[in-house]
Amino acid sequence: MSILEFKNPYPSLPPTKVSLLHTSKLDATALANIGFFSTVDRESTHILLTDSNVAASMLDELKDMFNNLRIKIHPVIVVPGESSKTIQAYTHVLDACADVGITKESTVIGIGGGVVKDLSGFLASTFLRGLNLVLMPTTVLAQVDAAIDWRHSLNLPHGKNLIGSILAPAEILINAGFLKSLNDRWIRDGLAESIKIALCQSPDFLTLLSQANPSDFTWLCRVIDISVSEKIVAMNRDSAPDQAMLVYGHAIGHAIEHLAEGELGHGEAISIGMCVTAELSLLAGLSDELTLKAHYNAFTAFGLPTIVPDKYDLHQIWSVIRADKRFRGDKMCAPAVKTIGTLVADGNGKCFLPFGAEIVIRALELNKSRGKTIGKFVQN
Ligand SMILES: NC(=O)c1ccc[n+]([C@@H]2O[C@H](COP(=O)([O-])OP(=O)(O)OC[C@H]3O[C@@H](n4cnc5c(N)ncnc54)[C@H](O)[C@@H]3O)[C@@H](O)[C@H]2O)c1
Ligand SMILES: [Zn+2]
Incomplete structure (x- = not known):
C-alpha cells in the first residue's frame, strides 16, 4: 500500500x-x-x-x-x-x-x-x-x-x-x-481523465496509455497510480498550467454532457470536448496538426467518442457554454494544448485563453465534418 x-x-x-x-x-x-x-x-x-x-x-x-x-x-x-x-x-x-x-x-x-x-x-x-x-x-x-x-x-x-x-x-x-x-464502458470512460493529464502534461504517460489494455488489471492499477500521483502533484503545486490542466476540454465537454442528459458519461463528453478544443487551438494558430491527430488517436484507441453527435445544434452548445463559470464577457475562457505535454500560456503566464462564439462554432463544425473521415485521419 x-x-x-x-x-x-x-x-x-x-x-x-x-x-x-x-x-x-x-x-x-x-x-x-x-x-x-x-x-x-x-x-x-x-x-x-x-x-x-x-x-x-x-x-x-x-x-x-x-x-x-x-x-x-x-x-x-x-x-x-x-x-x-x-x-x-x-x-x-x-x-x-x-x-x-x-x-x-x-x-x-x-x-x-x-x-x-x-x-x-x-x-x-x-x-x-x-x-x-x-x-x-x-x-x-x-x-x-x-x-x-x-x-x-x-x-x-x-x-x-x-x-x-x-x-x-x-x-x-x-x-x-x-x-x-464496473463494466467496460465505464472503465474506458474514466480513462479520458488520464488521457487529459497526459495530453496536457506528459508525453511519456501518453505513450504508456497507448500501450493500452484496460482489461489487464495490473496495467489498470499502474495507470490509476500514475494518474493519482500526477493529480496530487498538480493539486499541491497549484500553478496556472496545473489549474488549467484539470479542466482541459471541460468548457465544451460539460456543455455536451449537459445536453446529452445522461446519454454520455462525463469521460465520453470531455473526450469530445478535448478534440473540439484541439481543433480550436489549431484554428487559432496555437498548435499543429500533429497535436490534433494525437488527440483523436488517443481517444479512438479506447473506443471513446471524439465527434459531436449530429443531434446537437452547435448554437445550442454555445448557449450552454455561456453558463460555464469561467465565461467572461462574450468569451469562453479555456486552456489549449500547444504540443503534447505543454499548454499554451499568454504573455502573463495565464493558461485560460478567451475564445469567441465564431471561432468556437467553427471548431465544432470542423470536428463534425471530421467525423466522416475520422478513420482515415487517425491512420495517416
Ligand atoms: N473534481 C471533481 O470533483 C470532479 C472531477 C471529475 C468529474 N467529476 C464529476 O464526476 C461525475 C462523473 O463520475 P463517474 O463517471 O464516476 O459517474 P457515476 O458516478 O455516475 O458512475 C458511473 C456509473 O457507474 C456505476 N458504478 C459506480 N461504481 C460502480 C461499481 N464499482 N460497480 C458497478 N457500477 C458502478 C454508477 O452507478 C453509474 O451508473 C460527473 O458528475 C463529473 O462532473 C467531479
Ligand atoms: Zn472531468
Missing part, C-alpha cells in the same frame, strides 16, 4: 491522506489500517452514501466490514447518475441524515463514482456546518480524478457544476478491486 498526501486549501488544516491499496478483496483488517477508521467515533452513527448500482454490488460486504470494526453506519442510497447531483437529491439526503440523528462527530463516507463523491462532499461540507468526509471511489473516473479534490459540485438546470463547496476529505481509499463490478 502506498500513502500520498495533498494539501488542504486552508493551510492551517491537515492535508488529505490518499491510500492506494489495490486488493481484489477488501477486508476489515485492511480497512482498519486506514488511519481514519481506527480513530472514528464508535458512539456516533456515520452516513454511508452510495448509489443503488454500487449498493447492489458491495453494500452487504461493506456493512459486514463496518460491523466487524464496530463502526455504526446508516446507508443512504441515491439513484445512479447525474440526477443525484441536484438540489432535489441533496434535500432528500439531508432529510435522511436529519432523521437518523447525525452529530458533529459523524462522518460522511462516500462510496461510489464521481456523482456520489460530489454529493457526499457537498453534504459533508454543509450539513451541521461541516462533517468529516471519507471517500472510497468505485469508478476509474472517481479514482483518477474526481475523488482527489476538495471541490464538490451540484448541477443546475442551466448547466453542470454551478453550485459548489470546498472541503478537503480527511481520507481517500483508492482500491482498484472496487472496479471489478
